[in-house]
Amino acid sequence: MTPTSDPYAAALESVLRGVPYNSATEYLHWYDKSDPDPRHGVACIHQTLYVAERAAALGAPKAAILQDMRHIAAVFEDGGAVVVLDPYLMHLTPIVFPADEVRRGHSEVEVDAAPVRRDEQGGEHPARLAAVYRSSGEGYRIRLSYSKYSVKNGAHFLSRHFTLRSENRFDFAVFSADMLALLTHPEQNSVSIRAIVTDTAGAAVTAEAIIPLKGFAECEFSARDVWLRSGQGVATPNGGGAAAEAVWTDLERTTGLGRQDIEEHLVSAAQVYQKIADHRTELPDYRLQDA
Numbered sequence: 001m002t003p004t005s006d007p008y009a010a011a012l013e014s015v016l017r018g019v020p021y022n023s024a025t026e027y028l029h030w031y032d033k034s035d036p037d038p039r040h041g042v043a044c045i046h047q048t049l050y051v052a053e054r055a056a057a058l059g060a061p062k063a064a065i066l067q068d069m070r071h072i073a074a075v076f077e078d079g080g081a082v083v084v085l086d087p088y089l090m091h092l093t094p095i096v097f098p099a100d101e102v103r104r105g106h107s108e109v110e111v112d113a114a115p116v117r118r119d120e121q122g123g124e125h126p127a128r129l130a131a132v133y134r135s136s137g138e139g140y141r142i143r144l145s146y147s148k149y150s151v152k153n154g155a156h157f158l159s160r161h162f163t164l165r166s167e168n169r170f171d172f173a174v175f176s177a178d179m180l181a182l183l184t185h186p187e188q189n190s191v192s193i194r195a196i197v198t199d200t201a202g203a204a205v206t207a208e209a210i211i212p213l214k215g216f217a218e219c220e221f222s223a224r225d226v227w228l229r230s231g232q233g234v235a236t237p238n239g240g241g242a243a244a245e246a247v248w249t250d251l252e253r254t255t256g257l258g259r260q261d262i263e264e265h266l267v268s269a270a271q272v273y274q275k276i277a278d279h280r281t282e283l284p285d286y287r288l289q290d291a
Helices: 007-018 025-031 044-057 099-104 172-183 242-255 259-276
Strands: 064-068 071-078 081-085 095-097 106-118 124-136 139-150 155-165 190-198 204-212 227-229 235-237
Touching: 007 044, 007 081, 025 172, 025 259, 044 064, 044 071, 044 081, 044 172, 064 155, 071 139, 071 155, 081 099, 081 139, 095 106, 095 124, 099 106, 099 124, 106 139, 124 155, 172 259, 190 242, 190 259, 204 242, 204 259, 227 242, 235 242, 242 259
Parallel strands: 106 204
Antiparallel strands: 064 071, 071 081, 081 095, 106 124, 124 139, 139 155, 190 204, 204 227, 227 235
């Protein structure tokens, strides 16, 4: 493949737009022995591995895949600069720590991320990804803080926070040695598909279909348990009118899948969770409204 002038931006764009985040697929892959349609998307781990492979194929150096607990990101050292790609955090441009700042041992960068939300006056407010690089002994630390805009409160709020350490290299064999523990971790309190779509004004927003798992032991999961969440962070029950229909339209157009395919995919994953999880576990509430 011919190298591009910016392999990082091209790789990031291709994954953000073409590979939805999906927290359901791994249940079906590991415990249902099925092979879900790739258009449903992949788990965040695989999004990062994909973006690293694509960037390298477009001319970037090989990435170091760094791990923070259940999260990973791709870090590239390129001509003294350090570049980070982390599709799960939906940043719209690569994180680039300039070479001169890396040499000095400290750099701070903030980039726009999805979703872009609108206030009551129609003003656009992208999510933010703030990144801090610091040298540390023979290595470095990179702190990533992702914040979304709250329409209700008129301010950004911290949603995700990770710290990447240069010595914490990701090993898939080690990571996947106990998939049961990973897939039934208490933080995993939903199964969902999240796609990045472009709204009528050209802004990057999100469209999500979600099944919360709280109370899973007593549930008989069906399509009625699916919720649809818009880029504005408003969640609507399946069949809940125009708001739900708008999200379904975005998901169907972006994935190329029908509504029934997505519903069945999420319900099947929730049913697998129900089979493998300890029924004595009480999961935390899933925050459906994110506005």
